[in-house]
Amino acid sequence: MTTPALDQPTRVLARTFATRLRDVRQDFVDRDEAVDLLALAVLCREHVLLVGPPGTAKSSLLERFRRTLDARCFSYLLTRFTEPAELFGPIDIRRLRTEGVYQVNTAGMLPEADIALLDEVFQGSSAILNTLLTLINERTFHNGTRTVDASLITLLGASNDIPDDPVLAAFSDRFLLRCRLGYVPDDDIEDVLTLGWRGEQELINPAAAGAGGPAGRTRVGFGLADLGRLQRAVADIDLTAVRGPFARIVRSLRAEGVVFSDRRAVKAQKTFAARALLAGRAAAELVDLAPLVHLWTSPRDEQTIRRIVADAGVPVDRPGRTVRSFGELRIDLAELAGQRARVTGAEEFRELLRRGQRLVLELRRDHPDARDLLANVQRHQRETIAIYRERFAEEELVDV
Structure with missing residues (x-):
């Protein structure tokens, strides 16, 4: 049975967006799964929460993802002492004096943002969280006596933990997608140090940042x-093939005492459709049920959901990493070859080689039987090295 394909314009748009996501992934270690969830949240107009201890790149990941979008953004770190005016705007003194009207000036503030980034999102006061609840749930903002439509697409939240407080339950539940971030495995420490040092170099001397670094790849x-x-294309994805397996998973979750509301089940379908869209398919498949492992309400339920989803035959990746398809890896190789014909600087060539090496490692790790594709990537690497040595004979290949 042939999988239905998207129309050409939509497929090109989805591929372009997927390319932006790949650029974000390459700036972090072991954060592929989180990047994919951020993308699903934006496509579904839902909200996502990153949960993890300090120092796990939650804030920098959200900021880096935000830069992939040409959108109005509002970013803020909440504390117990944050005032509502710091998020929603100060009182419009002029109108209050001249007209006796109480309103706040929302220019440049959260009510006018397309994307909102809130760090330590649960630290806000009751006044802040109640206003946020209306904003993220109804996309409206009550400004004095007026109710104003908000343009908010997605709230990207970060927190060290999810508080076990019934008062915060309604607000917390509005984050459809949740992703736990931990410190990277010991085997990846060298990669963290390498990428982290490049970022520090850019902060120290932005003008001298290499074209291959994060700033150099900014589009x-x-x-x-x-x-x-x-x-809008998400709404056109056919979910017929996954509705039955999804219903059985929901029954299994509830049979084991996992809280999975009807509202959450209905909204989950958008994530399946968005995942299929990014893969270039017009119909969802069993693999597209994978986001279910991030729809837990209580952290205690996460492992149970992962087990039930995996038992249903859905490929479930280990936390932190997404296994990409052959098609995505072939596209990566084609893009590397295309970029090689255009780059001119030594650092740009070294970055191509680094990306090619990561592609080799990814193929060996996730697709050990893909010998032909692996051979093509390795041949591309040899050719790139030969071109580099021909053009830059005096420069050594370091940090590749």
């Missing part, structure tokens, strides 16, 4: 008009 943000087209 024009993915526009809101194109994002809107992809969001």
Whole structure:
């Protein structure tokens, strides 16, 4: 049975967006799964929460993802002492004096943002969280006596933990997707040090940052008009093939005491459709049920959900990493070959070689039987090294 394909314009848009995501992944170690969840949240107009101890790159990951979008953004770190005016705007003194109207000036503040990044999101006061609840749930903001439509697409939240407080339950539940981040495995420490040092070099001397670093790869943000087209395309994905398996999973979850509300089950379908869209398919498949492992409400249920979803035959990756398809890896190789014909600087060539090496490692780890594709990547690496040595004979290949 042939899998239905998207129309050409939508497929090109989805591939372009996927390329932006790949660039974000390459700036972090062991954060592929979190990047994919951020993308699903934006495509579904839902909200996502990153949970993990300090120093696990939650804030920097959210900020880096935000830069992939050409959108109005509001970012803030909440504390117990944060005032509502710091998020929603100060009182409009002029109108209060001249007209006797109580309103806040929302220019440049959260009510006018397309994307909101809130660090330590549960630290806000009751006044802040109640206003946020209306914003993220109804996309409206009560400004004095007026109710204003908000343009908010997604709230990206970060927290060290999810508080076990019934008062915060309603607000916490509005984050459909959750991802736990831990410190990277010991085997990946060298990669963390390498990528981290490049980031520090850019902070120390931005003007001298190599073209292969994160700043050098920054592109024009993915526009809101194109994002809107992809969001509308999510609604056109056929979910017929996965509705039965999904219903059986929901029954199994409830049979084991996992809290999985009807509202959460209905909204979950958007994530399946968005995942299929990013893969270039017009119909969802069993593999597209994988986001279910991030729809837990209580952290205690996460492992149970993972087990039940895996028992249903859905490929479930280990936390922190996404196994990409052959098609995605072939696209990566084609893009490397295309970029090689355009790059001119030594550092740009070294970055291509680093990306090629990561592709080799990914193929060996996730697709050990893909010998032909692996051979093609290795041949591309040899050719790139030969071109590098021919053009830059005096420069050594270091840090590759």
